[in-house]
Amino acid sequence: MFDFSEDQINRYSRHILLQDVGVEGQLKIAQGKVLIIGAGGLGAPVALYLAAAGVGTIGIVDGDVVDLSNLQRQVIHFTPDVNRPKVDSAKEKINLINPDVNVITYKEFLTSENALDIIKDYDFVVDGTDNFPVKFLINDACVMAGKPFSHGGILRFEGQTMTYVPGSACYRCLFHMPPPPNAVPTCSQAGVLGAIAGMLGTIQAAETLKYLTGVGELLTNRLLTFNAKTMDFRKIKTHRREDCPICGKNPTITTLVDYEQAVCDLKDRH
Numbered sequence: 263m264f265d266f267s268e269d270q271i272n273r274y275s276r277h278i279l280l281q282d283v284g285v286e287g288q289l290k291i292a293q294g295k296v297l298i299i300g301a302g303g304l305g306a307p308v309a310l311y312l313a314a315a316g317v318g319t320i321g322i323v324d325g326d327v328v329d330l331s332n333l334q335r336q337v338i339h340f341t342p343d344v345n346r347p348k349v350d351s352a353k354e355k356i357n358l359i360n361p362d363v364n365v366i367t368y369k370e371f372l373t374s375e376n377a378l379d380i381i382k383d384y385d386f387v388v389d390g391t392d393n394f395p396v397k398f399l400i401n402d403a404c405v406m407a408g409k410p411f412s413h414g415g416i417l418r419f420e421g422q423t424m425t426y427v428p429g430s431a432c433y434r435c436l437f438h439m440p441p442p443p444n445a446v447p448t449c450s451q452a453g454v455l456g457a458i459a460g461m462l463g464t465i466q467a468a469e470t471l472k473y474l475t476g477v478g479e480l481l482t483n484r485l486l487t488f489n490a491k492t493m494d495f496r497k498i499k500t501h502r503r504e505d506c507p508i509c510g511k512n513p514t515i516t517t518l519v520d521y522e523q524a525v526c527d528l529k530d531r532h
């Protein structure tokens with residue numbers, strides 16, 4: 263049995279005070295294992311909040327180094343971290359916030375080769391990437407492995423997110439196939455307001471904590487979108503499609519695929 267020290271009771275007191283969470287919920291958080299894919303705009307706030315919340319194990323996948331242009335929104339990385347591997351920079355900040363967290367780093371990009379092997383040890387996966395090929399890969403790997411995950415996407419002034427648990431609508435139920443390379447711009451091409459990453463990433467962190475504690479209703483079978491210019495938030499109802507190529511009745515996708523990525527996108531993947 264896991265027992266909190268006096269310091270931990272103090273550290274997590276604002277969670278423990280919450281009727282829906284309490285010591286029991288905090289124990290579930292402490293026993294939780296969460297994989298964050300991408301230590302960039304979305305992965306940064308997700309990692310910071312999950313670390314502060316006391317998630318027991320946080321895995322981070324990212325093969326990139328910190329670039330000066332990342333610092334405008336990737337708030338887990340600081341100016342002296344430029345050129346350092348993102349996973350090293352993120353691990354250091356997580357443990358400065360909370361030494362209780364066991365951080366496991368993967369200094370590589372998620373591919374069809376390594377995806378299933380990396381996600382298998384985790385309870386919940388957070389998609390913090392900004393390109394379609396990896397988003398579809400994360401969806402397919404999580405559906406195949408029966409892992410719940412939070413999808414997140416941001417661009418310019420807008421964000422969208424949904425949560426998948428086995429049995430609910432998956433990302434492919436909504437978006438059948440990745441768009442052709444270069445058909446849709448990414449943040450590295452079209453820009454993004456820095457705070458949008460924080461707005462969406464904190465929603466993903468909240469979904470993760472809700473999943474671990476069992477509190478509330480997850481964003482399943484709904485796609486939440488917002489536009490920060492008007493601050494309109496919308497929830498679009500979705501449903502699992504029987505003809506979905508991955509989670510449907512007769513799946514046609516039975517192995518993981520690496521889709522082609524826009525060439526101009528390769529330099530800044532998160």
Ligand SMILES: [Zn+2]
Nearest residue numbers: 432435506509
């Ligand atoms: Zn589906």
